[in-house]
Amino acid sequence: MSQNKPEQIKAPLLKQWLHDGQEIALLDVREHGQYGEEHLFYVVSVPYSKLETEVVRLVPRKNVRMVLIGDVSGELSNKACRRLSELGYQHIHVLEGGMPAWRAAGYEVFAGVNLPSKAFGELAEHAFNTPRITAAELNQKIANKENLVVLDGRPFTEYKKMSIPTAICCPNGELALRIEEIVPHADTTIVINCAGRTRSIIGAQTLINLGIPNKVLALENGTQGWYLEDFKLDHGESRKYPEQINFESINVRKERARRLAEKHHVAFVDVKTVQKWLDDSERTTFLCDVRTPEEYASGTIPGAQHTPGGQLVQATDQYVGVRGARLVLIDQEGVRAPAMASWLAMLGWDVSVWENAFEEAKELKTVESKHQNKNLRLNKIQAKEIAEYMKAGAKLIDLRPSMKYRESHIKNALWSIRPVLSKLSTKLGNSPVLLLAEDMETAELAAKDLREMGTQEICVNLDSPATWKEENLPLEATENNPTDEECIDYLFFVHDRHDGNKAAARQYLAWEMNLLAQIDEQERNGFRLPH
Structure with a gap:
């Protein structure tokens, strides 16, 4: 592979590689919205806008076999290949023809995120026959004040957004360690929920697999199922598992987990x-x-x-x-x-x-990567300086997520994202550029591309619209700018399923349950569930 021309491979060969037992880093370098609408089953999303920052974490070995999924033209793949080569990656290939070629070869494409884990959850429910409870049944039991505990298996940040009434946050990864502190009595029924299906199933089955004596049930369809039955969800709750563990019984927990x-x-x-x-x-x-x-x-x-x-x-x-x-x-x-x-x-x-x-x-000797992501640190300016930069003729490029730009942005600031910065070349000319971003890493990667386009004077502001407003900068909202088509960073796929859209919630749950019909025999056989 030359630095700028990665080796092209056809869909059938990629399909073969995915199941040959050797390591492969299959990376989709399109932005999150593009990836989420259609992608391969095993692909990992590493958007070009964050490529160098994310890839060193996700793919630490530089000589691993790597395949990129990009746009049909190959322009994005070539850009990504060059950046990855600069980091020291050696065996980079590109799927020839992108997603259309994959479809044309007769292979399935998927919407959504976390596909292997989601499909696995559906298979696990069938393999273990995980017992479940409907929202209506649980609501009645709560109303009757029956002896039960509802545990939310999601991280605390997700739990705070919406939760089942009475539910306590205990992420699935903590259940094996903390269940006795939360539920000390074996006659208490335990119900595990998440937002949809997967973590409800995995959380409930974790306790069952560990041999917990309690009756354990997965809440069918999670908070979305609850909402679809017109039951009220809580918001902003802070109930959480106890921090302290009774280490007198830790050996029992260790033995059953082992x-x-x-x-x-x-x-x-x-x-x-x-x-x-x-x-x-x-x-x-x-x-x-x-x-x-x-x-x-x-x-x-x-x-x-x-x-x-x-x-x-x-x-x-x-x-x-x-x-x-x-x-x-x-x-x-x-x-x-x-x-x-x-x-x-x-x-x-x-x-x-x-x-x-x-x-x-203390005995471990770790080796740091020789190819760290090295970017020039941008000059960071304060919100109060933005007006002077604008008067001096600087062009403002807003790199924040497209939906946040729509909500509020500085008037005349152009929204863009790293893969499409080249489209601004005629508008920028030789003007200095002020980047508006949420983090320095995103701004630095965009600046790298801007410098190659000829822009030399670049600085960054990391403040929010609230701070801009305090400095009396002119703000505006735009409902359709950028257009939906331009919002390649945003996944519209059932995006408002948690915000009052019942049709979106039903569509999402149907999507989860339909995954088993989409995966092929090789993908199904990649799992090792009991028969």
Whole structure:
């Protein structure tokens, strides 16, 4: 592969590669909205607008086999290939003809996100015959004040947006460790919910697989099912699992989690094995810290990324960009990592648990990548300086999400996103450019492309419309600017299913349940669920 001309491969060969047992990084470099409308089953979304920032995390090994999905013309793929080559990636290929070619070859395309995990959840429900409860049945039990506890298996930020009345937030990855603190009595019925289906099923089945004596049920269709029955959802609640654990009974929890992991052939490894894997230049190994955000923030093992256990199962493609890679899970107590590893093994991953990881971490020698993302740090200006820049003839480019631009932006600021910055070349001329962005990384990557277009004077402002308003900058809202077609960063697919649109909620649930009819035999056989 030359730096600017990646090797083109045809759809049948890519299909073969996806199932040949070797590692492959299949990356969709189109923006999130384009990806979410139609994509391949195993593809990982790495938008060009964030490419260099995200790829070093998702694909740490530079000599991995890589395939890009871009636009039909190949222009976007070529841009992405050049940036990846600059980072040191060596074996880059492009799907010839993009998505139309994949469809023309007779292969399925999918909408939505987190496809493997979503399809797996539907298969798991059938494989385990996970018991469930309808929204109407649960509502009646709550009204009757029956002896039950509702647990929301999503992260706390999602739970706060909307929740079932009485529900307590306990993300799925925490259930194995904390269930006795929340539900101390075996005669209490436990109901697990999420926003839709997958995490309700996985959370309930986690407790059942662990052998919890309680009756455990998954809430059918989650908060969306509740809303579709016209029951009231709570908003802004803060009920959460207890932080403190009774470590007197920790050995019981460790033993049952270990038994579950071993049942699914999960290996338990030590630092010598982990070091050997990390030193292996022909395989990719991810260190996955499955603890809470607070625990991770207080300190972790060098090289480990934060992958909350429930979310690692729910959205593996947001943390791991290499199909066929090794996953090494770590926690501090030996309960959460084995429980979540059991699911990842069923998902088809080569997964292990590093026992005593935090005790042995001092012996680990991690190797930093030689090809870090190095960008020139932009000059950051304050909101009060923007007016002077505008008077001096600077062009304003708003890089924030398209929907936020529609809500409010500085008058005359142009909305754009990195893949289409070249369309502004005639409007920019030789003018200095002021970028308006939510984070420095996005602005720096856009600036890299702008400099190659000939723009040399570039600075950035990272403030919000509220701050701009305080500085009396002229703001405006635009309902159809950018147009829907131009909003390539925004996934319109049932986007308002949580905002009062019942048709969108029904469409989303139908989409989840229809996934089993879409996946082919090879994709189905990639999972390792019990028959």
